Amino acid sequence: MNVGQSMTSQAEYDLIIIGSGSVGAAAGYYSKKAGMNVLMIDSHFPPHTDGSHHGQTRIIRHAYGEGENYVPLLLKAQSLWSDLHLQSESPIFEKTGVLNAAPEHSEFIQQAIQSAKQYNLNVDITSGKEAKVRWPEINLPDSYITVYEPNAGILYCENAIKSYIKLANELGCAQLFNCEVTAINRKGQGIEVITQDGTYYSKKVAVCAGTWVKKLLPDIPITPIRRVFAWHQADGRFSQNNKFPAFVIENEQGEGFYGFPAVNDELKLGKHLDWQPIEKKEERLPFGRHPTDGRALLDFLKHYLPGVGGCLYGASCTYDMTADEDFIIDTIDENIYVVSGLSGHGYKFASVLGEIISDFAKGDDCEFDLSPFKLNRFNQSKSS
Ligand SMILES: Cc1cc2nc3c(=O)[nH]c(=O)nc-3n(C[C@H](O)[C@H](O)[C@H](O)COP(=O)(O)OP(=O)(O)OC[C@H]3O[C@@H](n4cnc5c(N)ncnc54)[C@H](O)[C@@H]3O)c2cc1C
Incomplete structure (x- = not known):
């Protein structure tokens, strides 16, 4: 991230979401539904084949081999997917076992x-x-x-992204696709987001840029x-x-x-x-x-x-x-949230991660214990 000079600037959006793929699409919908003024941005028009979400389907399991820390998130994710399934024209979840x-x-x-x-x-x-x-x-x-x-099964991942984007759009969410974000700067009390299309301002930013997050946040350890x-x-x-x-x-x-x-x-x-x-x-x-x-x-x-x-x-x-294959869900500073390092098992969580981003933007407390997913665990393992 390029950290700019601190200057006073009127924030235009409550939240700008950078990357509107699996997590970002959900974040756009839940934040807009929560009544915020939201801009979703993506360098492509999701879903697409240039990230981590193509190939039609993803597995959702609940008894989690990657650790029980994930289960509360998974159970909430499952209920959000089931809600989305009811709201969508195409199938989102199928209980295949x-x-x-x-x-x-x-x-x-x-x-x-x-x-x-x-x-x-x-x-x-x-x-x-x-x-x-x-x-x-x-x-x-x-x-x-x-x-x-x-009770577990499969998610139609591309259908779900399409649905979230459509539902967000119907709620009046601003969407800027086929437009890359090239830098994020702190600006006064908010954040300046520089894109190929121009510069946008927001009180808060969520970075959900998937594999290429380091182009914007080079210190993210993925x-x-x-x-x-x-x-x-x-x-x-x-x-x-x-x-x-x-x-x-x-x-x-x-x-x-x-x-x-x-x-x-x-x-x-x-x-x-x-x-x-x-x-x-x-x-x-x-x-x-x-x-x-x-x-x-x-x-x-x-x-x-x-x-x-x-x-x-x-x-x-x-x-x-990530080195430990666990997610990164954390703030970079009080106005920048990052969801990254999903390490090849993150799709099933995209719905709940979108809702967590919405809570961050609203300033609400998060109902989940996200301490296992904080960035500082990497510093701790370096010094021990
Ligand atoms: C083959 C395969 C199988 C998998 N199977 C499973 C599974 O069964 N179950 C499971 O839970 N998970 C699975 N996963 C993992 C899961 O799909 C990913 O963890 C998840 O899709 C990542 O979501 P994301 O939002 O971080 O990234 P993405 O969905 O890739 O979204 C990132 C978005 O950011 C955009 N972007 C990036 N940089 C910028 C920028 N500078 N400006 C604007 N936009 C930008 C991209 O265009 C993209 O749309 C699988 C992954 C793969 C590849």
């Missing part, structure tokens, strides 16, 4: 069990052997532990990485009609893979991590251009989903990773 499966010693599966117990979530915990009776298409080792969540996902041939056994669930499966090496029930005989699948750091957008090669793109999924399919066929097509995208 989600199967989590991993070796017994896996931290991911143990944390999923812990969060289910702590929050009394509706889950079936069984062994790989028992799960195979229910889903013979999934070849889990007998000793695996599985946590099945019947690493942009490239990831790929692909659609494979799969017959009716893998479809929702056959009650095939969305899944997150960790292999014996601790690598996470996720997938969705097949639609029109195409099953979408991805590997969660495999850091391929990139410096610039242009380094995000299309699917198939990196030597590991197909291989990692093929090994997984061979072992765990042997009935799934060849790759039909794929796509690449980016994640904004």
